[in-house]
Amino acid sequence: AQTVTQSQPEMSVQEAETVTLSCTYDTSENNYYLFWYKQPPSRQMILVIRQEAYKQQNATENRFSVNFQKAAKSFSLKISDSQLGDTAMYFCAFKAAGNKLTFGGGTRVLVKP
Amino acid sequence: KAGVTQTPRYLIKTRGQQVTLSCSPISGHRSVSWYQQTPGQGLQFLFEYFSETQRNKGNFPGRFSGRQFSNSRSEMNVSTLELGDSALYLCASSVGQAANTGELFFGEGSRLTVL
Numbered sequence: 001a002q003t004v005t006q007s008q009p010e011m012s013v014q015e016a017e018t019v020t021l022s023c024t025y026d027t028s029e030n031n032y033y034l035f036w037y038k039q040p041p042s043r044q045m046i047l048v049i050r051q052e053a054y055k056q057q058n059a060t061e062n063r064f065s066v067n068f069q070k071a072a073k074s075f076s077l078k079i080s081d082s083q084l085g086d087t088a089m090y091f092c093a094f095k096a097a098g099n100k101l102t103f104g105g106g107t108r109v110l111v112k113p
Numbered sequence: 114k115a116g117v118t119q120t121p122r123y124l125i126k127t128r129g130q131q132v133t134l135s136c137s138p139i140s141g142h143r144s145v146s147w148y149q150q151t152p153g154q155g156l157q158f159l160f161e162y163f164s165e166t167q168r169n170k171g172n173f174p175g176r177f178s179g180r181q182f183s184n185s186r187s188e189m190n191v192s193t194l195e196l197g198d199s200a201l202y203l204c205a206s207s208v209g210q211a212a213n214t215g216e217l218f219f220g221e222g223s224r225l226t227v228l
Contacts, residue, residue, distance in 0.1 A: 035216070044116070045203065045219040091156065100169045101146070101217065103156040 002027045004094050004104035012110040013082045020067075021077045021107045023092030034068065034075045035093040035101070040085075048090070051075065082111045115140065117220035119204050125226045131192040134223045138185050138206030144168075145187040146217060147179060150201040159202075162187055191225075199227045 003026045013019035025034070032053045039045040051059045051068050058066050063083075067076045079086055092104040118137040126132050138145050146169075147159040158171035162181035179189040185206075191198055201224050205217035 037219075044221045045205075047216055047218075050216060100158045100161065100171065102158070103148075105155045 002029070002094050002096060002099070002102050004092055004102050006092055006104035006107050008107045009105075010108040010110070012112055013079075015082055015084060015111055015113050017082055018078060018080045019082055019109060021079075021090055021092075021109070023075045023077070023104055025073050025075065025092075025094045025104075027073070027094065027096060029096040032094060032096040034066075035095070036064070036066070036075075036077045037091045037093060037103075038086075038088045039091065039106075040088040045091070049077065079109070084111050084113060087111045117204055117206050117218055119202075119220035119223050121223060122221065123224050123226075125228060126194050127228050128194055128196060130194050131190060132194060132225060133188055133190045134202055134204075134225075136187045136189075136204030136206075136220060138187070138204075139218055142206035142208050142218070143185050144207045145181055145185065146205045146207075147187070147189050148203040148205065149173075150203055150222070151199075156203070159189065194227045196227050199225060201225075 005024045007022055034051045036048040037045050038048045049059050049061045049064050051066055058068050063080045065078050089106045089108050091106045093101050095101045120135045144163045146161040149157045160179050161169040165181045176192045181187045201222040203222045205219045207217050
């Protein structure tokens with residue numbers, strides 16, 4: 001079974017600064033997808049960024065970028081130029097082909113003005 | 114385009130009762146997944162339906178069941194409620210079978226409190 005671990009329960013960052021969230025996963029699969037989802041307070045969860053394991057190039061979406069290290073089974077998220085609206089729970093998720101999406105325990109990010 | 118709609122948003126039940134939660138996916142989406150979110154266990158997969166068939170199932174007891182209708186709307190039912198069933202139940206939809214893409218669109222959830 002796949003497991004996803006987020007070792008940082010909570011992080012805070014000053015507005016306009018950069019914060020990096022860690023995620024590690026365990027799998028014997030070779031083809032899979034990795035995701036970061038964001039859940040703002042009392043609002044619905046949305047997809048932030050997605051990475052296919054077969055792609056070596058790290059995914060980027062505006063201020064959000066990932067550092068995907070396949071051999072190390074690591075998938076960190078960097079939020080640059082943090083904004084107040086980035087305050088949320090962030091979930092790392094893993095999906096192998098044909099299987100369900102497995103989420104990590106989440107990291108609470110607080111952006112301070 | 115309307116997002117994923119879950120009803121009811123909040124509900125309170127007592128132990129032993131049963132509850133039915135509803136989810137209307139985004140128009141055109143045929144897959145619906147259900148997750149239970151609690152502070153202690155995080156996000157746990159319940160089941161996924163695609164074209165009215167259950168495609169994947171998580172490790173929950175048989176008290177948890179679901180179904181999907183021909184219009185892709187889905188319901189989940191929890192019978193003989195226990196205190197530990199108190200949680201936010203999230204529904205997510207995707208265009209194709211979620212097992213293929215993993216990109217899910219979530220609703221705001223139904224918060225169930227069991228007293």
